[in-house]
Amino acid sequence: MKFPVLILNFKAYAEAAGRRAVEIAKAAERVAKELGVNIAVAPNHLELALVAQSVEIPVYAQGVDVESPGAHTAHVALGNLKEAGAAGVILNHSEAPLRLNELARYVGRARELGLDVVVCAPDPTTSLAAAALGPHAVAVEPPELIGTGRAVSKYKPETVVKTVQLVGKHFPDVAVITGAGIESGEDVEAALRLGTRGVLLASAAVKAKDHYQKIMELAKPLLK
Ligand SMILES: O=C[C@H](O)COP(=O)(O)O
Numbered sequence: 001m002k003f004p005v006l007i008l009n010f011k012a013y014a015e016a017a018g019r020r021a022v023e024i025a026k027a028a029e030r031v032a033k034e035l036g037v038n039i040a041v042a043p044n045h046l047e048l049a050l051v052a053q054s055v056e057i058p059v060y061a062q063g064v065d066v067e068s069p070g071a072h073t074a075h076v077a078l079g080n081l082k083e084a085g086a087a088g089v090i091l092n093h094s095e096a097p098l099r100l101n102e103l104a105r106y107v108g109r110a111r112e113l114g115l116d117v118v119v120c121a122p123d124p125t126t127s128l129a130a131a132a133l134g135p136h137a138v139a140v141e142p143p144e145l146i147g148t149g150r151a152v153s154k155y156k157p158e159t160v161v162k163t164v165q166l167v168g169k170h171f172p173d174v175a176v177i178t179g180a181g182i183e184s185g186e187d188v189e190a191a192l193r194l195g196t197r198g199v200l201l202a203s204a205a206v207k208a209k210d211h212y213q214k215i216m217e218l219a220k221p222l223l224k
Pocket residue numbers: 009093141145146147148149179180181182200201202203204
């Protein structure tokens with residue numbers, strides 16, 4: 001997994017459904033190529049394979065429900081992600097939380113499969129516990145700021161700094177990224193200044209009128 005990174009999570013937003021997921025991913029790819037920065041996209045499961053066939057930047061799954069492929073109707077199996085073209089997986093997002101024993105197993109299996117692994121956590125101590133499981137990155141995201149436009153890097157900088165310190169001290173190989181409410185290039189810049197190695201964001205990019213312009217603004221701070 002490469003850093004610094006901007007990860008764009010499409011969630012289940014209507015603005016990123018169907019062909020629109022491909023359009024946003026292509027805008028992200030254009031920015032990544034023009035600036036030479038790392039941008040990954042996380043479309044909904046419904047569009048993951050289509051997006052993965054359409055762009056060369058890394059495509060991540062937003063999560064999984066079960067570990068092994070098999071008789072799991074309406075579930076997404078971790079073991080099938082590579083077949084669908086995923087390069088990575090986001091686990092334990094606050095909107096798709098996992099039990100600790102499941103999370104531990106999924107992190108291990110995803111790494112065996114060669115996937116990039118990002119584990120989300122709501123606060124510094126949970127981030128430390130998540131880092132102990134051995135992902136490539138932990139994403140600290142205070143749930144109350146998600147989707148609010150109130151950036152974690154401005155409204156809860158102490159959460160970010162504490163996470164960077166704790167994880168950096170005990171698990172220096174695990175990168176800390178952050179997200180929640182990040183809306184502007186300035187917010188991304190602030191997150192990087194706090195010591196993170198990237199940002200996980202959704203609504204600002206997905207709901208933008210001009211995806212290319214917005215993603216360009218959000219990605220430019222990665223150059224500094
Ligand atoms: O996965 C993304 C995070 O939940 C942040 O979402 P947001 O950028 O809409 O606040």
